[in-house]
Amino acid sequence: MASVAGIVEDNKKIRDLIQRYLDMQDDLSCPVAVDSVEEMLEYLEEHPGPDVILMDIQLPGMSGIKGIGIIKEKYPDIEIIMLTVYHDSHKIFKALRAGASGYLLKHTSLPEIKESILKLLDGGAPMSPQIARKVITHFQEETPKKDPDSNLTPREHDIVNGLVDGLSYKMIADRYDISIDTVRAHIRNIYKKLHVNSKAEVIAKSLKGEI
CATH class of the missing domain: 3.40.50.2300 (Response regulator)
Known part of the structure; x- marks a missing residue:
């Protein structure tokens, strides 16, 4: 489609x-x-x-x-x-x-x-x-500031690493042997915990050492 x-x-x-x-x-x-x-x-x-x-x-x-x-x-x-x-x-x-x-x-x-x-x-x-x-x-110019409220689970950290590696949702699902719907659910939770609205912001926070 x-x-x-x-x-x-x-x-x-x-x-x-x-x-x-x-x-x-x-x-x-x-x-x-x-x-x-x-x-x-x-x-x-x-x-x-x-x-x-x-x-x-x-x-x-x-x-x-x-x-x-x-x-x-x-x-x-x-x-x-x-x-x-x-x-x-x-x-x-x-x-x-x-x-x-x-x-x-x-x-x-x-x-x-x-x-x-x-x-x-x-x-x-x-x-x-x-x-x-x-x-x-x-x-690179910004000083990393950890967000104490992020509290991501180990699996959510896995999902973030997949995003940083440039993987699609399907590739993340395959890497961790979970369904695409599960990946989407984790990403919604990550957005809420990090107070962000996009994958680009999640990747930015990870690269800045804030997660």
Whole structure:
């Protein structure tokens, strides 16, 4: 069954180009492409939500970063990838903290955008190489602070290690001989304990030594 994507992008040329490309794929469809968070929220009230939304940051009306928080709160199962021209650390980490699961720059090619969507839906956290370098540098510069409230179980630590290793949910399930539903249940508990909304934040906390 094809995965479903949505787009929030105020540049009509870019929006239409990505929507047409995704709709041509056998394993993806893109029924909704709008130019504001407000329009996407109206769409979500009337239609089933897409599996993943590509979201710009600078938008008319509400910003993309504010929009992530609202969408993730109302529709926690929708994954969000930022697709933006901004590559300063402040905006990157604001987006990841708000609940984005990936961060791509707008010069990313259409095949790479498709690959990133599929990678995300398979449990990955796609980022443009330039963004990934900034994230790693940020982690290296920060002093590790253990969170005494995290209290992850040994199995939850196993799941976190799988995420850090870049494994999909299926690969984590295979590694530890458990079902994918069990992996998802553990991940929901990990999110609650760590007070995060995305795989990217779990990986960030692990790399920073906070877990």
